Amino acid sequence: MSLWILNGQVWNEASAQLESKHIQVKDGVIAAIVDGSEQVAAEGCEVVDAAGKLVSAGFIDMHVHLRDPGFTHKEDIVTGSRAAAKGGFTTIACMPNTRPVTDTPETVKYIIDKANEAELVKVLPYAAITKNELGRELTDFAALKEAGAIGFTDDGVGVQNAQMMKDAMALAKSLDMPVIAHCEDDSLVKGAWASEGAFSRKHGIKGIPNESEAIHVGRDVLLAEATGVHYHVCHVSTEQSVRLIRLAKQVGVKVTAEVCPHHLILSDEDIPGLDDANWKMNPPLRTPRDVEAVIEALEDGTIDMIVTDHAPHSAEEKAKGVDLAPFGIVGLETAFPLLYTKFVETGRWTLGFLLKRMTTDPARVFGLQQGSLEVGKPADLTVVDLQETAKVDPSTFLSKSTNMPFGGWELKGWPTATIVNGKIVWTK
Numbered sequence: 223m224s225l226w227i228l229n230g231q232v233w234n235e236a237s238a239q240l241e242s243k244h245i246q247v248k249d250g251v252i253a254a255i256v257d258g259s260e261q262v263a264a265e266g267c268e269v270v271d272a273a274g275k276l277v278s279a280g281f282i283d284m285h286v287h288l289r290d291p292g293f294t295h296k297e298d299i300v301t302g303s304r305a306a307a308k309g310g311f312t313t314i315a316c317m318p319n320t321r322p323v324t325d326t327p328e329t330v331k332y333i334i335d336k337a338n339e340a341e342l343v344k345v346l347p348y349a350a351i352t353k354n355e356l357g358r359e360l361t362d363f364a365a366l367k368e369a370g371a372i373g374f375t376d377d378g379v380g381v382q383n384a385q386m387m388k389d390a391m392a393l394a395k396s397l398d399m400p401v402i403a404h405c406e407d408d409s410l411v412k413g414a415w416a417s418e419g420a421f422s423r424k425h426g427i428k429g430i431p432n433e434s435e436a437i438h439v440g441r442d443v444l445l446a447e448a449t450g451v452h453y454h455v456c457h458v459s460t461e462q463s464v465r466l467i468r469l470a471k472q473v474g475v476k477v478t479a480e481v482c483p484h485h486l487i488l489s490d491e492d493i494p495g496l497d498d499a500n501w502k503m504n505p506p507l508r509t510p511r512d513v514e515a516v517i518e519a520l521e522d523g524t525i526d527m528i529v530t531d532h533a534p535h536s537a538e539e540k541a542k543g544v545d546l547a548p549f550g551i552v553g554l555e556t557a558f559p560l561l562y563t564k565f566v567e568t569g570r571w572t573l574g575f576l577l578k579r580m581t582t583d584p585a586r587v588f589g590l591q592q593g594s595l596e597v598g599k600p601a602d603l604t605v606v607d608l609q610e611t612a613k614v615d616p617s618t619f620l621s622k623s624t625n626m627p628f629g630g631w632e633l634k635g636w637p638t639a640t641i642v643n644g645k646i647v648w649t650k
Contacts, residue, residue, distance in 0.1 A: 224248040225644055226264040227603065230277030232595060233574045240573070245277060247601040250643035255597060270646065272605050275638060278577050279595045280312025280602035281558065282584040285377070285456060285480060285529035287550070288314075288345070291332065292321025297534040297622050299333060302554070303342035305532070305621035307648035309554040310637035312602035313592055314532075315346040318355070319378035325350040325361045327369035334370050342647045343640075344592070344602070348402060351376045351390045357383055363393050372588065375402035377456055380438050382408055387442060391449040400452040400588070405438035405463070406504075415544055417506040421490040430506050436462035443470035443477055454587070455479040457531050459505035461515035468524040478587045480529045481516050483553060483560045488627070489513045499540045499547035500627045503533070520579065521571075527584040528576075530557050534623030551626040555619050558606065560628065562635035573608075605639040612636060 225247040231240040232255070242258025256262055288302040299316075306314045316333065318324030324333065330347050337345035349371035353359045355378065363374060374394055380403070381387045394401045411430050416422050418429025439455055443466060446453035455467060458479050470477045484503065489510045493501045501507070519525040533550025540547045558580070565571040585593025592600045611634045616624035638650040
């Protein structure tokens with residue numbers, strides 16, 4: 223049976239405006255996109271009446287933490303997938319800092335099988351660069367690729383040894399696979415949780431300097447140039463990193479990059495004090511100057527895409543205080559309304575620009591078939607009510623965790639339905 227999505231509003235990049243369309247789905251792919259003024263034969267078909275809401279290609283998040291296996295009190299593949307669907311995401315890529323670390327074919331297959339059983343969103347697993355993410359010995363890249371890993375990363379920690387990273391890049395290049403890097407020099411961050419800036423100075427605490435991130439970016443773009451690998455920089459947060467990535471792209475290095483909503487919207491000057499660990503994340507919130515630098519980098523294409531770095535932790539863990547609590551915030555269920563409210567409603571971005579950075583661009587960078595609203599493409603679709611205004615209420619989250627600083631924020635533009643391979647996996 224086919225599915226019709228009727229009376230939707232689809233962004234037309236050529237005219238830079240929304241246009242009324244009906245969309246037909248058959249056998250999991252987009253079969254037709256019809257002008258909204260036309261009558262369609264939807265009898266006997268499943269029908270979703272979009273009623274003037276935005277219909278977009280499904281959002282893609284290439285950086286999430288599902289905590290499964292090993293930390294399922296924080297999140298698991300099913301709850302993380304539900305949270306993703308509620309946020310309008312149809313494809314997510316999960317990081318390997320699980321327990322056991324995703325460094326064997328068996329763990330990769332466990333993730334894929336559990337996601338397939340859930341029949342919610344598409345879950346793409348990364349595998350670790352080094353065994354147990356200890357930075358001492360490379361994993362079996364070929365076997366991990368064969369099992370279904372889409373790239374290699376030690377996210378959560380930076381690979382500290384330059385020779386190890388160069389060897390990893392050379393091996394990944396030989397397999398036509400990307401290396402995805404958490405850029406952080408451990409020697410510069412010990413004993414600190416906030417950025418080196420106005421907040422750390424005001425409270426007399428040690429700060430994490432920008433160069434802790436940028437040093438690894440600079441090292442790695444040189445190694446990527448030497449090896450020819452596709453090198454992808456995680457959660458860019460500093461002006462210095464932007465400068466290095468921009469230069470690397472200009473000279474032809476195959477480097478791509480991502481940024482998170484919180485690094486586009488918040489700075490260290492927004493942190494209310496030392497009592498709330500929901501403001502503790504890695505990378506930390508940087509200075510307003512850094513925020514403007516990463517916004518401009520996203521706008522000019524130096525940074526290719528938006529990701530959430532969805533990092534769930536239990537309330538008990540975050541209640542330990544800023545010194546002892548783990549780094550990270552959740553983001554799957556609030557990403558689009560945050561960005562739409564902050565940048566599209568204010569006129570800085572077009573809706574088309576935001577959608578591109580959340581759909582087409584991550585698909586392009588990682589060679590995915592989904593990500594475009596075109597006939598013949600996978601029917602991964604998101605319906606969004608651009609007129610709906612609501613406050614962020616963590617008590618309604620489908621994630622197991624609620625650790626984030628946006629509770630109570632009034633936002634506009636909330637997803638109302640998510641469709642994966644032509645199947646409705648979440649509806650409001």
